[in-house]
Amino acid sequence: MSSHRLVALPVKHERSARAPGCFLQSDDDDDDDDDYVSSGWCPKPNAAKSTVELRGQAQPDTEWWKTAVLYQIYPRSFYDTDGNGVGDIRGVTAKLQYLKDTGIDATWLSPIFKSPQRDFGYDVSDFLEVDPLFGTNRDLEELFAEAKKLGLKIVLDFVPNHSSIEHWWFKQSELGVEPYRDYYVWHPGKPVAGQSRPAVPNNWNSVFYGSAWEWSEIRQEYYLHQFEVGQPDLNFRNAKVIEEFDNILTFWMARGASGFRVDAINHMFEDALFRDEPINDPSDPLSYGYTHHIYTNNLLETYDVIGHWRKVIDEFVEQTGSDTVYGYERFGWRRAILMNFIHFSIMLTEAYTSMDMVLRFYQSDDGSEQRAHFPFNFVLLGELNGASKARDFKYVIDRWLENLPRGKVTNWVLGNHDQPRVGSRYGEERIDAMNVLLMTLPGVAVTYNGEEIGMVDYRDMSWEDSLDPQGCNVGPEEYRWKSRDPQRTPFQWDDTFNGGFSTANKTWLPLYPYYRQNNLRKQLESDWSHYKVYTEAVKLRRHRVFREGSFRSKAFDEHVFGFVRYLKDDPADGSFMVVIINLTDEPSEIDLYDVYDSIGDRDARVYLVGTESRYKINQVVDASRLLIGPYESIIVGNDASSSFGTITGCYRLIVASLALVGILMKLTYL
Template sequence: MSSASSKAWWKEAVVYQIYPASFKDSNGDGLGDIPGIISKVPYIKSLGVDTIWLSPIFASPQNDMGYDISDYRAIHAPYGTVEDVQTLIDQLHNNNMRLLMDLVVNHTSDEHAWFKESRSSRDDPKRDWYFWRDPKFDANGNRKEPNNWKSIFGGSAWHFDEQTGQYYLALFLPSQPDLNWENEDMRQASYDDMRFWLDRGVDGFRIDSMNLMSKHPDLPDGKIVDDEPYQSGAEFFASGPRMHDYIREMRAVFDEYDTMTVGELGFTNDEESVGAYVGKDRHELNMVFTGDIVDMDFGSDSNHSKYGRGAFHPRKIRQITDMWQRVMPKVNGWNSVYLDNHDSGRSLSRYASDAPEHRSAAAKMLATYLLTLSGTPFMLAGQEVGMANLGKDYGVEAYIDVEGRNYYEAVLKTRGGDHSKMGDVMRELQLKARDHGRLPMQWDDSANAGFSAEGTKPWMTINRDYVDWNVASQVDEPDSVLAYWRKMLALRKEHSDLLTYGSYTPLSEGDTGEKVLGYERQCHETGKTALVLLNFSDREQKVQVKSFAQREFEVLVSNQDTNIKAHNVTLMPHGAVIKASYVTLMPFGAVVLVDGC
C-alpha cells in the first residue's frame, strides 16, 4: 500500500537530534549551549536534514540532564535565554528548517513552583496536581510505601514527605515527582506552557514518557516476580485508562498550529496498542518511538532488563523492521525510523562494528538502513561521522549518567564493594549506557574535539577517538561517512515517492540468509522499484534473490565497490546495496538497486 495520497511535511522531514550540553560550547564553560547550536546551523543544513530536535533546554536543576524541569517558560541559564531560542527558531525558519522541542510533562522537578505549592500543605489547591498518598503500616507498625512500585532508576517510586506525612510518586528520580493528569487545572496549565513555545514558532514536540501520564486510578501493587522489595508497576502506570483522552485533548492544542508530534511510548510495543496512538482516524499523534529498536541487545532474562546480559542478532532487526513497516499502512499510521538517541549506546558499536577495519562501512550501512525505510528518519548528532561508544579501556569513572551509575553502585553493593567483580556490569555499560549517546560532538582534532575551547573542562568524557573521527577530517573527503550520509539524504529527497512513500515488501531469511536484511520498496504510481540489501556481519555474504533474476536493476547507491555481472553482487562486511538478483555482500556491505527510473 502506498501512502502517497496523504503527504505531509513531517513525513518527508529528516530529524537531527541535538543533545544541547554536548553539541557546541560557545563560551568556554565546558557545556554546550544555544549560541553554539546557532553557529552550526549552516553545517546542519549542509547535511540535507531539515528539522532539529533539541533535548530539554528548559530551566532545571539538572538532576536528570534537563528532564527535571523547574520552569517550562525559562531556559537553563548555561544554555542561554528565551531570546537565544527565538534567534535559533528564526534562523532555522529562514533556512526552510524547523525546530522540535522536548516536552516533558509526565513529571516536573521538585523545584518547580507547582510542586513547591503542592508540597506546602495537604490543603493547598495544587495538592492534587501530583500523586500524594498516605503510608501503609506492616504488622509491626513500620511505615511502608503506598504500593510496591519500583522506580525506573531503581529503589522505591514513593518518597516520604516529613512535613505533610504523606508519600509522593516519582517514577524516575526522587526529585522528579509525577504530575497527576486527572487534574484538569494542571492539564490546562500544561497546555498554556505548550502554547508559550508554539506562539514563538516551535514546530512540534517530542513528548517524553508520553504514555505514563495516565495511571490506574487505584495504583495497585505490581506483580511480584522476584524477591526484591520493589516490583515493576508498568502494567498499572503505562498506557492507563485515560491515556487516549489526554492525547486527544492535547492534540486540540496542537491543531491550533501546524505541528509535528512524536510520543515516547515506553513499555508498549504491540501492534494494536501502537496503532491506537497513530492511526490517522484516531487524531492523536503523528508517530511514536516504541523503543524496541534500541533494546535489541537487552537481557534475555524474564525482565528483559537493559543491563542484563544480552546479544544482538540481525534476526531481531529483521523482525522489528518487518513488523512496523507492515503495520503502519494497515492502521493508516506513520513510522519513526531511528537507531540512536540520547538514552542509548551508539548503534554502530552495538549492532554493527566500530572496529577500525569495519567502522566506515558499518556506519554507511546503518545510514542506508535509516534512509531507505518508510517513515520519518531520526538521526543523532555524530552519526553522520561514525561516532562510536567509549572503548573498553574506559573505567567506570568515565560514566556519569545517573541511570548507569545507579545500576553499577547497586550491583557493587551486593558484591561487597569489590570492583574487580564488576566485569560483567562494565561490559553492559560499555554497550548500553546513556553516556554514549551524550558524548560531546567531535568537530575536529584540536583540544576537546573542537567542542569546547582548549583549557576548559568539558562536562563529560570526550571519546579519545575524536582525533581520527571528526567532522573536519571528513567534510571534504568524498569517501567519508559524512559524504555518504549527504549522498543518502539527497537520494531520499530525490526519490521521495519511492523511499519515503513507497510500499515495503520484506525478503525472507530464506532469501537472504540470517545475517543479511533485505527488502523491496516500490512506488505503485510509477512502477519504480528499489531492492535494499544490508550485511549485518563482518563476513562476506552471498545472496541470490531468484525473484529478481529477470529484472534489470541499476545500482542506486552502495557503500562498497560493487561487482555486479549478470545480476551477481558481492557484499563486503557491513555492506549495503540497492539492486541485483545474485549479490555477494562484503563485511557490512550495503547496496540499493533500482529499476523503472
C-alpha cells in the same frame, strides 16, 4: 492536501483465517508462500521468505514531517559557544548550516528548560523559561527564526510526567496551598505500630532504582517519583494540571516550535487504589524489574490526554496556520509574508512498551480520536542488535509495517541519548549498513547526533567522571552497564583541543579518547566515509521512489537482508531501488529478481555503497548474480531512478505558486 500513506490497493482478496483485516493474496512468484497485503492489523509473518507488500499512494506530499529526517540534538554535547564546557542554544544556531548541508529536515532538542539538572534537564523547574546554562528565551526564539530561514524545523522535548522538586507548583503543593495541593501524587503511607513515620504505600519502584516513594517532612506524606527522587510525578487526574500543560504547548507554538516529543508518556497515570504490583524478578527488591508494572505503566487514561493535546495542537494550527488572515491580523501582512506564516506543529510520543500499546498512540481503536502524529517506533533499538540475522530484521520490520494503522505514517528510531550508539549496539562494521537502512525505509527517519560520523560509546569512562543518576545509583561496580553517559559524550567536530566542541579546560563529560582518529573534519576530507555515506543516503531518500514508493522485503539467506522500493503502479516511471545489507562477515551471492521480478532486461545500476564496498557508484551490475561482500551495504536501481523527484519538485513549485497567488488575492481585501 494530499496524504502519503502505506495502504493496500483495491484488489480482490480471499479472506484469511489469520486475523480480521488481514488478507492473503495469492501470487505467482517462485516461492512457496502467498504475499501479504496489509489492510489494517495483521499478524507476524511466519516464514523468512514471505513477502510483505505495502503499497503507497504515489502522490507528492505537502506536509514536511511525513518523510522527514529528524535529528536529535543533545544540547549539552553538541557545541559550546561560551567556553563553559557545556553545549548551548547558540551552539545549535551556529551549526544550523551543517544540519542543512547534511540533509536534516528537523531537529529535536533534548530538554533546555530551567532545571536544577539532577537528571540533565528532565527535572524541569520552569516549563516557560530556558535554563541559563543553555541561554535565554531570546536565544531560543533566534534559533527558531534562523532555522526557519534555512527551512529547518525545531521540535522541543515536552516532559509532562513530572517536574523538579524546585518547581513552584511542587513547593506550593508540599505546603498544601490551593490550587496546587493536588497537583502531584501524594499518599499518607501505611501506619506502622510504634513508629511515627508510616511505611511506603506499596512496592512500586523507581526506574532509577529504589522505592518510587519519598517522604516529605513538610507535608508529612509521601510523594511519588517514578524516576529520580527530585522528579515528583504530576497528578493528571487533576484537570488543572492538564490545563497548565495546554498553556505550555500553546506558549511554545506561538514562539515558533514546530512540534513536541512527549517524554515518558506511558508513566503518566498510576492506579488510583495504589495496589502492590505482582512480583516479576525477586532477586533484587529495589530494582525496577522487581515487579510487573501493571499499575504504573500504560494506563488507558494516558491515551485520552494525548488525544486532548492533539486537539490543542490542531486548534492552534487551524487558527494560526490554515487561516492566514489570522497571521496578517496578528503580525501585519508584510511580516506575515516574510515569516511564511503557515504553521504546522506535530506531536511525537516516547513509550518503551509493547507494540500494541505503542500503536494506540496513533488513534483510538475506532479511529474517531486522533492522537500523536506518530509514536516513536523503537524496534530497531529494542529488538535487534549485532547478533540478529536477516530473518530477524525481516520479521521485526514487516511486523511493524503490517500492524501500522491504515493511513498513518511510520517512523524508525535508530539512536537516542538513552540507548547505546549504532556502532556500539550493532558493531562498528555495520554503521553504514544501519544508516542506509534507516534512510531508505518508509516514513520518518529518527537519528541521533554523532551517528552520521559513526561515534561510539565511551564505556571505559571512569566512575569519577560519571554523572548519570541511572548509573551512579547502582554504584561503582555496575555503573558502566547502567550509565547513559557513554552515549552522551561531546560531538567530535575535528581533531583539535576538545574535538572542536569547546574551549573550556574541562568539558561536562570527557570526549571519547580517539576523537582525533574519528571526527567530522577528517570524514569530510576523506574520499569516502561514514558521513558521506550518510549524506548520500539522505539525498537518495528525496527520490520519489523512496518518498512514495511501495515496499517489499526479503531475507535472501541468514546473512543478507534487503528490500525494494518501487513505483510499479506508475508505468510511465517504473523506478525501483533495491537496498541490500550484509549483516555478517560472510560473502553471499544473491539474485535481485528474488525480491523484485519486474527488473526486466533493464540495467541495474549502483546508486550507493558503504565505505568498504567493492562496487563503485554508477557501476552497472548483473542483477541476477550480485556478490555481496562482508558487511556490504549497497543500493541498486534502474536508469529510470536517475530522475530525483522531478515530478514532485514541479508539483511543489506549482503548489507554492498557487499559495502565493492566494495570499496576494487575500491581501487585496485586507
